Amino acid sequence: MKKYTAIHDIHDFSQIINEALTIKNAPFNNKHLGTNKTLVMLFFNASLRTRLSTEKAAKNLGMDVICMQINNSWNLEFEDGTVMNLTTSEHIKEAAKVIAQYADIIAVRAFPNLTDKNQDNAEIIINSFSKYANVPVVNLESSTAHPLQALADAITINEFSKASKPKVVLSWAPHPKALPQSVANSFVTVMQQLPVDFTITHPKGYELNTDITKDVVINYNQVEALKNADFVYVKNWSAYTDYGKILSQDTNWMITQDKLAKAKFMHCLPVRRNVIVEDAVLDSENSLVIEQANNRTYAAQVILKKILENLD
Ligand code: CP
Numbered sequence: 001m002k003k004y005t006a007i008h009d010i011h012d013f014s015q016i017i018n019e020a021l022t023i024k025n026a027p028f029n030n031k032h033l034g035t036n037k038t039l040v041m042l043f044f045n046a047s048l049r050t051r052l053s054t055e056k057a058a059k060n061l062g063m064d065v066i067c068m069q070i071n072n073s074w075n076l077e078f079e080d081g082t083v084m085n086l087t088t089s090e091h092i093k094e095a096a097k098v099i100a101q102y103a104d105i106i107a108v109r110a111f112p113n114l115t116d117k118n119q120d121n122a123e124i125i126i127n128s129f130s131k132y133a134n135v136p137v138v139n140l141e142s143s144t145a146h147p148l149q150a151l152a153d154a155i156t157i158n159e160f161s162k163a164s165k166p167k168v169v170l171s172w173a174p175h176p177k178a179l180p181q182s183v184a185n186s187f188v189t190v191m192q193q194l195p196v197d198f199t200i201t202h203p204k205g206y207e208l209n210t211d212i213t214k215d216v217v218i219n220y221n222q223v224e225a226l227k228n229a230d231f232v233y234v235k236n237w238s239a240y241t242d243y244g245k246i247l248s249q250d251t252n253w254m255i256t257q258d259k260l261a262k263a264k265f266m267h268c269l270p271v272r273r274n275v276i277v278e279d280a281v282l283d284s285e286n287s288l289v290i291e292q293a294n295n296r297t298y299a300a301q302v303i304l305k306k307i308l309e310n311l312d
Contacts, residue, residue, distance in 0.1 A: 001306035005126055005139045007147045007189040016151070017158050020295070020302040027060045027301065033308040034063030040103035041067045041140065044110040044125060049269060050140045050148065053296035054107060060301055061308065066102065078124050096132035105136050105307055112143035112180050114244030120144060136307045138300075141182055144209075149268050150186035151299035154194060156292045157231055160264055165195050166230035169263075171222060172202030173276040174249045175236035183268050184237045185212050192216070201225035205247040209240050222253060229263040231288075234277055257281050264288050 003009060010016050023029075039058040043051065046069075055065045070076070076095055077088035084091065099106055110125035120143040130137045139147050157168065168191055170184060189212060191198040199217045200208070207218070219225035226232060234255050239245045255265065255277040265277065265287045273279055281287060 001136075001303065001310055003130065003136045003138070004147060004303045004307065005130060005137055005142070006145055007150055007186055007193070009147075010151070010193075013154065013190070013193045016302055016306075017155050019305075020151070020155050020298040021159070023060075023301050023305070024295075024298045027298070030305055031060070031062035033305060034058065034061035037062075037104040037308060037311070038064045038066060038102060039105045039107060039304070040099055041065065041107045042070045042099070042109070042129075043068070043140070044071045044108070045141075047109055047140070049293050049296050050109060053293070054138075054140065054148070054300040054304075057297050057300035057304055060297070061304055063104075063304070063308075078128055092128040093132050096129050097134070100133040100135045103133075103135055104311060105138060105304065106133050107138040107140050108142070109140035110142055112182070112244075114178050114180065114238055117240075117243040136311075138303060138307070141180075143180070144182055144185055145189075146182045146186045146268070148296065148299050148303065149183055150190040151303070152292055152295040153187055153233065153266065153268070154190045155295045155299060156266065156288055157194070157196070159291070159295075160288060161230065163230055165197055167197045167199070167228055168231045168233065169225050169229045170198070170200045170233045170235065171226065171253070171255065172206050173234050173236050173253050173255055174251060175246075175272060175275060176249070178238040178244050178246050179236050181208055181237040181240055184208055184235050187233055187235070188212055188216060199225050203248045203250065203253065205239055205242065206237065207241060208237070223259065226259055226261075226263070229261075231266055232260055232263045233266040234271075235267065236276060251275075254278060255281055257284065260286065262286070266292060269293055 112120035257280040
């Protein structure tokens with residue numbers, strides 16, 4: 001593997017999930033791969049799980065890790081040909097090449113601004129690192145995608161599925177802040193690769209990018225959509241068409257134990273209790289949120305392993 005900026009960098013999902021589960025059983029078996037190799041992680045936005053699980057994965061592989069919270073300390077310029085006489089102090093053209101002197105792999109988190117759809121869809125930050133740093137780039141959540149989260153989610157469904165073709169429902173839920181569509185986008189993309197019966201449910205107006213959802217079934221009736229579900233993945237996202245807007249705060253979309261019935265509950269975390277989901281669900285044995293967070297390590301580790309195996 002040369003990079004992991006999008007789900008489509010994985011060519012054989014079944015193989016990668018099986019390899020991640022093998023790593024989970026013996027996480028220190030490939031320490032030689034990362035010896036004398038460095039992962040540099042750059043965070044333009046805060047993180048708990050991604051930051052810690054990716055560092056743990058890299059260290060399990062024997063890598064050194066350098067982490068920088070970049071927005072707090074360094075203002076980068078991404079526009080070509082700009083006169084840099086305002087607040088930005090270094091252009092990405094130099095910065096990416098310089099960081100690549102210290103890194104064998106660069107991993108980047110950079111959220112969308114949710115005000116300019118075209119700019120967010122252009123994925124300027126992660127694509128600029130891919131363009132100017134001559135080392136592999138890993139996406140730690142970008143404007144439109146969170147592929148490491150989605151891989152961890154696929155591993156978790158594989159581990160807990162009892163049916164050969166489980167019913168998986170992605171449900172929108174309310175949130176007081178405008179959130180990105182990235183987790184939902186990547187989850188949808190992964191579900192299209194797996195043997196699952198997949199439905200999305202959300203209020204009208206919350207349709208995701210149709211280039212991503214393609215012909216996935218969308219049911220605007222949440223209760224109907226959740227019937228006989230094996231896995232219910234819950235996530236808030238802001239509107240895509242009316243870009244970045246909060247169109248509904250309807251508390252009836254919160255996931256309750258009654259709605260969940262016997263299904264397993266999934267969420268990428270962090271989650272707002274009694275807004276997205278009621279306590280009874282999160283505190284029940286049907287909640288997989290901690291397992292998902294645990295699998296973030298093995299998702300990151302299988303990806304880093306594949307990239308390390310391909311380094312010159
Ligand atoms: N799920 C997830 O990406 O969590 P963090 O924002 O804490 O990294």
